[in-house]
Amino acid sequence: MAGQGSGGNVLAAICNVFFPGLGQLVQxxxxxxLIFAIVFVGGAALWWLVVPGIIAAIVYVWAIIDAAKYDPNR
Structure with a gap:
Protein backbone atom coordinates (compact mmCIF):
# COMPACT_ATOMS: atom_id res chain seq x y z
CA MET A 1 0.00 0.00 0.00
CA ALA A 2 1.23 3.50 -0.79
CA GLY A 3 0.07 5.04 2.48
CA GLN A 4 -2.78 7.00 3.97
CA GLY A 5 -5.24 8.25 1.38
CA SER A 6 -4.04 5.83 -1.30
CA GLY A 7 -6.36 3.89 -3.53
CA GLY A 8 -5.46 0.70 -1.65
CA ASN A 9 -6.73 2.18 1.59
CA VAL A 10 -9.96 3.24 -0.08
CA LEU A 11 -10.42 -0.29 -1.39
CA ALA A 12 -9.71 -1.71 2.07
CA ALA A 13 -12.26 0.63 3.64
CA ILE A 14 -14.86 -0.45 1.09
CA CYS A 15 -14.09 -4.11 1.86
CA ASN A 16 -14.77 -3.37 5.52
CA VAL A 17 -18.24 -2.12 4.64
CA PHE A 18 -19.08 -5.67 3.55
CA PHE A 19 -17.41 -7.41 6.52
CA PRO A 20 -15.32 -5.85 9.29
CA GLY A 21 -11.74 -7.11 9.14
CA LEU A 22 -11.78 -7.85 5.43
CA GLY A 23 -10.05 -4.55 4.64
CA GLN A 24 -7.30 -5.26 7.13
CA LEU A 25 -6.87 -8.67 5.52
CA VAL A 26 -6.54 -7.01 2.11
CA GLN A 27 -3.82 -4.80 3.60
CA LEU A 34 -9.07 -11.44 13.14
CA ILE A 35 -9.61 -9.13 16.11
CA PHE A 36 -12.08 -6.89 14.26
CA ALA A 37 -13.97 -9.87 12.84
CA ILE A 38 -14.20 -11.78 16.13
CA VAL A 39 -15.33 -8.77 18.16
CA PHE A 40 -17.89 -7.80 15.51
CA VAL A 41 -19.33 -11.29 15.09
CA GLY A 42 -19.46 -11.83 18.86
CA GLY A 43 -21.24 -8.53 19.41
CA ALA A 44 -23.63 -9.05 16.52
CA ALA A 45 -24.51 -12.55 17.73
CA LEU A 46 -25.44 -11.12 21.14
CA TRP A 47 -27.32 -8.07 19.77
CA TRP A 48 -30.32 -8.79 21.98
CA LEU A 49 -28.23 -7.91 25.06
CA VAL A 50 -28.00 -4.35 23.63
CA VAL A 51 -24.46 -3.50 24.89
CA PRO A 52 -22.68 -6.09 22.68
CA GLY A 53 -24.72 -4.80 19.74
CA ILE A 54 -23.51 -1.27 20.42
CA ILE A 55 -19.94 -2.55 20.71
CA ALA A 56 -20.36 -4.37 17.38
CA ALA A 57 -21.57 -1.15 15.74
CA ILE A 58 -18.60 0.78 17.13
CA VAL A 59 -16.15 -1.89 15.93
CA TYR A 60 -17.83 -1.86 12.51
CA VAL A 61 -17.17 1.87 12.07
CA TRP A 62 -13.73 1.64 13.72
CA ALA A 63 -12.64 -1.07 11.23
CA ILE A 64 -13.61 1.12 8.28
CA ILE A 65 -11.77 4.15 9.64
CA ASP A 66 -8.73 2.06 10.62
CA ALA A 67 -8.39 0.67 7.10
CA ALA A 68 -8.83 4.10 5.50
CA LYS A 69 -6.21 5.78 7.71
CA TYR A 70 -3.63 2.94 7.75
CA ASP A 71 -0.08 4.05 7.12
CA PRO A 72 2.44 1.19 6.80
CA ASN A 73 5.34 3.52 7.63
CA ARG A 74 4.09 4.29 11.13
Whole structure:
Protein backbone atom coordinates (compact mmCIF):
# COMPACT_ATOMS: atom_id res chain seq x y z
CA MET A 1 0.00 0.00 0.00
CA ALA A 2 1.23 3.50 -0.79
CA GLY A 3 0.07 5.04 2.48
CA GLN A 4 -2.78 7.00 3.97
CA GLY A 5 -5.24 8.25 1.38
CA SER A 6 -4.04 5.83 -1.30
CA GLY A 7 -6.36 3.89 -3.53
CA GLY A 8 -5.46 0.70 -1.65
CA ASN A 9 -6.73 2.18 1.59
CA VAL A 10 -9.96 3.24 -0.08
CA LEU A 11 -10.42 -0.29 -1.39
CA ALA A 12 -9.71 -1.71 2.07
CA ALA A 13 -12.26 0.63 3.64
CA ILE A 14 -14.86 -0.45 1.09
CA CYS A 15 -14.09 -4.11 1.86
CA ASN A 16 -14.77 -3.37 5.52
CA VAL A 17 -18.24 -2.12 4.64
CA PHE A 18 -19.08 -5.67 3.55
CA PHE A 19 -17.41 -7.41 6.52
CA PRO A 20 -15.32 -5.85 9.29
CA GLY A 21 -11.74 -7.11 9.14
CA LEU A 22 -11.78 -7.85 5.43
CA GLY A 23 -10.05 -4.55 4.64
CA GLN A 24 -7.30 -5.26 7.13
CA LEU A 25 -6.87 -8.67 5.52
CA VAL A 26 -6.54 -7.01 2.11
CA GLN A 27 -3.82 -4.80 3.60
CA UNK A 28 -2.01 -7.89 4.90
CA UNK A 29 -2.72 -7.28 8.60
CA UNK A 30 -4.00 -10.70 9.62
CA UNK A 31 -4.06 -10.18 13.41
CA UNK A 32 -6.01 -6.91 13.15
CA UNK A 33 -8.43 -8.57 10.73
CA LEU A 34 -9.07 -11.44 13.14
CA ILE A 35 -9.61 -9.13 16.11
CA PHE A 36 -12.08 -6.89 14.26
CA ALA A 37 -13.97 -9.87 12.84
CA ILE A 38 -14.20 -11.78 16.13
CA VAL A 39 -15.33 -8.77 18.16
CA PHE A 40 -17.89 -7.80 15.51
CA VAL A 41 -19.33 -11.29 15.09
CA GLY A 42 -19.46 -11.83 18.86
CA GLY A 43 -21.24 -8.53 19.41
CA ALA A 44 -23.63 -9.05 16.52
CA ALA A 45 -24.51 -12.55 17.73
CA LEU A 46 -25.44 -11.12 21.14
CA TRP A 47 -27.32 -8.07 19.77
CA TRP A 48 -30.32 -8.79 21.98
CA LEU A 49 -28.23 -7.91 25.06
CA VAL A 50 -28.00 -4.35 23.63
CA VAL A 51 -24.46 -3.50 24.89
CA PRO A 52 -22.68 -6.09 22.68
CA GLY A 53 -24.72 -4.80 19.74
CA ILE A 54 -23.51 -1.27 20.42
CA ILE A 55 -19.94 -2.55 20.71
CA ALA A 56 -20.36 -4.37 17.38
CA ALA A 57 -21.57 -1.15 15.74
CA ILE A 58 -18.60 0.78 17.13
CA VAL A 59 -16.15 -1.89 15.93
CA TYR A 60 -17.83 -1.86 12.51
CA VAL A 61 -17.17 1.87 12.07
CA TRP A 62 -13.73 1.64 13.72
CA ALA A 63 -12.64 -1.07 11.23
CA ILE A 64 -13.61 1.12 8.28
CA ILE A 65 -11.77 4.15 9.64
CA ASP A 66 -8.73 2.06 10.62
CA ALA A 67 -8.39 0.67 7.10
CA ALA A 68 -8.83 4.10 5.50
CA LYS A 69 -6.21 5.78 7.71
CA TYR A 70 -3.63 2.94 7.75
CA ASP A 71 -0.08 4.05 7.12
CA PRO A 72 2.44 1.19 6.80
CA ASN A 73 5.34 3.52 7.63
CA ARG A 74 4.09 4.29 11.13
Missing amino acids: GRVLAA
